[in-house]
Amino acid sequence: MSSASNVASAAAVPAIALEEAAFGWPTGIVTRDVSGAFEQGSLTAIVGPNGAGKSTLLKGIMGMLKPAHGRVVRCPGPAGEIAWLPQAADLDRQFPITVYDLVAMGAWRQVGPWGALRGRHLRLVDEALQAVGLTRCTHWLIEALSGGQMQRALFARMLLQDAPVLLMDEPFAAVDSETIDVLMALIRQWHNQGRTIIAVLHDLDLVREHFPRTLLLARRPIAWGDTATVLSDDNLRLARKSCDAAFWG
Numbered sequence: 001m002s003s004a005s006n007v008a009s010a011a012a013v014p015a016i017a018l019e020e021a022a023f024g025w026p027t028g029i030v031t032r033d034v035s036g037a038f039e040q041g042s043l044t045a046i047v048g049p050n051g052a053g054k055s056t057l058l059k060g061i062m063g064m065l066k067p068a069h070g071r072v073v074r075c076p077g078p079a080g081e082i083a084w085l086p087q088a089a090d091l092d093r094q095f096p097i098t099v100y101d102l103v104a105m106g107a108w109r110q111v112g113p114w115g116a117l118r119g120r121h122l123r124l125v126d127e128a129l130q131a132v133g134l135t136r137c138t139h140w141l142i143e144a145l146s147g148g149q150m151q152r153a154l155f156a157r158m159l160l161q162d163a164p165v166l167l168m169d170e171p172f173a174a175v176d177s178e179t180i181d182v183l184m185a186l187i188r189q190w191h192n193q194g195r196t197i198i199a200v201l202h203d204l205d206l207v208r209e210h211f212p213r214t215l216l217l218a219r220r221p222i223a224w225g226d227t228a229t230v231l232s233d234d235n236l237r238l239a240r241k242s243c244d245a246a247f248w249g
């Protein structure tokens with residue numbers, strides 16, 4: 001699947017900009033003072049100790065949480081459409097839906113929630129299942145999938161969504177190295193197509209190897225920019241100290 005029809009051509013407008021943004025829950029603000037931009041076509045990792053507020057920030061960027069302070073500015077129109085890959089813990093794996101239907105849900109924006117898939121979209125579902133190596137599991141209920149197979153199915157759904165901005169919360173949690181290779185190839189393909197990708201990740205070696213940009217978070221941004229510069233020993237030490245993490249990296 002090489003379509004990148006929704007991807008905007010290079011433009012000065014960032015895909016997403018944050019201005020002094022703070023996000024939290026009824027229990028209190030979790031992450032604050034976030035200012036900066038995710039440029040269109042950028043590939044960014046959000047990293048930080050457990051409890052640093054990475055998932056909370058991602059939900060704020062997505063629009064699932066309103067900022068407690070500041071603003072999130074998303075690119076208007078189709079170029080600002082976002083696809084979301086949730087953290088495994090946020091998913092109801094008991095929901096009675098087949099792998100095929102989960103992946104086909106990615107086409108809802110084009111065909112509508114009650115529209116039947118036809119022609120092109122049927123082909124796209126098949127291609128997406130093939131791209132992630134799940135053709136043999138098509139009619140399984142999602143509860144029957146392993147953790148890695150579930151991530152593959154969620155990536156296939158993203159292929160269908162064809163969104164210019166992709167947000168992923170720990171896409172490689174509990175995933176073996178072979179599956180990481182398959183899913184990283186898709187991320188590289190999306191990056192080459194000019195999509196904007198933001199992923200919460202824990203594996204710093206993987207981030208150093210594949211993600212040009214990094215936001216290091218410890219309730220506040222510690223650093224945001226070129227990955228090699230951001231992931232310096234000093235910055236990582238500061239992040240650990242700021243979050244008082246029991247263990248990280």
Ligand SMILES: Nc1ncnc2c1ncn2[C@@H]1O[C@H](COP(=O)(O)OP(=O)(O)OP(=O)(O)O)[C@@H](O)[C@H]1O
Binds near residue numbers: 025026051053
């Ligand atoms: N739904 C929620 N309701 C209330 N508090 C929440 C909720 N989700 C997260 N929090 C709180 O926000 C804080 C940051 O959590 P968050 O999940 O954003 O961190 P994280 O950096 O993604 O952590 P991890 O690396 O462990 O996944 C934690 O103290 C957590 O308890």
